[in-house]
Amino acid sequence: MRPEEALQGIDVVVLAGELGSRLRGVPGDTPKVLAPVAGRAFLGHLLDHFAGFGARRVVLCLGHRADRVTAWLAQGGARRGLEVTCSVEPKPLGTAGALRFVRGELDSDPVLVANGETFLDADLRAFVASHRLSGAQASVLCAEVPDTGRYGRVEIGPDGRIRRFDGRRPGHGVVGAGIYLFSAAFLDRLAASDAASLERDVLEAAAPGTLHAHVSRARLLDIGAPEDHVTDHAGDRGDDGDGP
Numbered sequence: 001m002r003p004e005e006a007l008q009g010i011d012v013v014v015l016a017g018e019l020g021s022r023l024r025g026v027p028g029d030t031p032k033v034l035a036p037v038a039g040r041a042f043l044g045h046l047l048d049h050f051a052g053f054g055a056r057r058v059v060l061c062l063g064h065r066a067d068r069v070t071a072w073l074a075q076g077g078a079r080r081g082l083e084v085t086c087s088v089e090p091k092p093l094g095t096a097g098a099l100r101f102v103r104g105e106l107d108s109d110p111v112l113v114a115n116g117e118t119f120l121d122a123d124l125r126a127f128v129a130s131h132r133l134s135g136a137q138a139s140v141l142c143a144e145v146p147d148t149g150r151y152g153r154v155e156i157g158p159d160g161r162i163r164r165f166d167g168r169r170p171g172h173g174v175v176g177a178g179i180y181l182f183s184a185a186f187l188d189r190l191a192a193s194d195a196a197s198l199e200r201d202v203l204e205a206a207a208p209g210t211l212h213a214h215v216s217r218a219r220l221l222d223i224g225a226p227e228d229h230v231t232d233h234a235g236d237r238g239d240d241g242d243g244p
Contacts, residue, residue, distance in 0.1 A: 006125035007055040011108040014046060015095050015198075016116035017063030029065050033116045034072060035223050042223050043069070045119060047078050050112070053124040057083045059105055060116075061098040094196030103191040111187060113198075115178030117223050122216035128181065134160060136212035137186040140203065141179040143220040144172070150222070151175035154213060162211040165204045174213075176203075177220055 016033040033043035047058060058078075062069055066088045078084045087102045099113065110131065112124075120143050131139035140162060142154055149170040155163045156174060165176075176199075182190075195201035203211065 001125055001129065003123070003125045004052065004054045006053040006128050007050060007112060009108055010055065010110065010112055010128070011106045012050050012055045012058045012112045012114065013061060013099065013102060013106065014043070014058060014114050014116045015061050015098055016043065016069065017061055017089060017092070017098060018117065029068075031062070031065055031068055032223060033060075034068055037119075037221075037223065041072060041077060042119070043072070043116070044077055046114065046116070047082060047084070049119070049121070050114075050124075051079045051082050055082065055112075057085070059085045059087055059102055061102055062086055062088045063092055063098075094201075095198035096190060096193070096195035096202050099187065099198065100191045100193075100195075103187055106184075106187065109184040110181045111184075113180045113182055118178035119221040119223075120177040120179060120216060121218045122177070122179075123218075127179070127214050127216075130160075130214040131181040131212060134212035136161070136210070137183040138203075138206070138210070139181040139212040139214060141177045141181075142174045142213050142215045143177045144215065144217055145175055145220055146172050148173040148175050156213045156215070157209065159209070160212055160214075161209040162206075162213050163208050174215055175220070177216070 016031060018032045034041045037045060050058060060069060066086065070086055073084055085105065087105065089098055089101050093101055120141060122141060127139070127141050145151065147170055149168045152168050152175060153166040153173045154176055155166050157163045190202060
């Protein structure tokens, strides 16, 4: 499989409903996905990354001030040839609720789901292949970071399955990168539930060994963290990858 074929036929969902009220230099009524990173809206980097791996259809789950995102799209923010659909929730539904709200718009199996405030310049071809080989209904893309205290450590067994989410403990380790592959059956069960938080109510509540983990060594960028400098110089990076 060539890299540009990895996401062909796979719907991509970006959870983009949060405002950047705690981001330095970003007005509080601006959606986080429009925060400037390396001279461009963060969402532009995300969409380009997915398109580079063959994505053709993206559904944006939007909330308050969705008009800012739709205006950005109308001004040519997304790459030409990429179909971007906006789904605006009527009230804050949480990350799981946002997926439940758009379930009827998703046709592929699996579906790639991405948190709209993190970026991992990972090889999505390897992630898709790992997910399919695992036979799991849900896979979590993970990253090695120098300090898991900012995120929450993921404990992975020798079989590549997640044993538990171990809380925010300092030190080098593996964390979830906010990118997932979910089967249609997994999404159907989520849609039938009353879960609000994808992370807390769905993933962390899953039985040990249910979720597959694929670990990347690429750099994780979290625009919600002051250390990652959400400004025009946020493109400063380590040695891995070539993203924002």
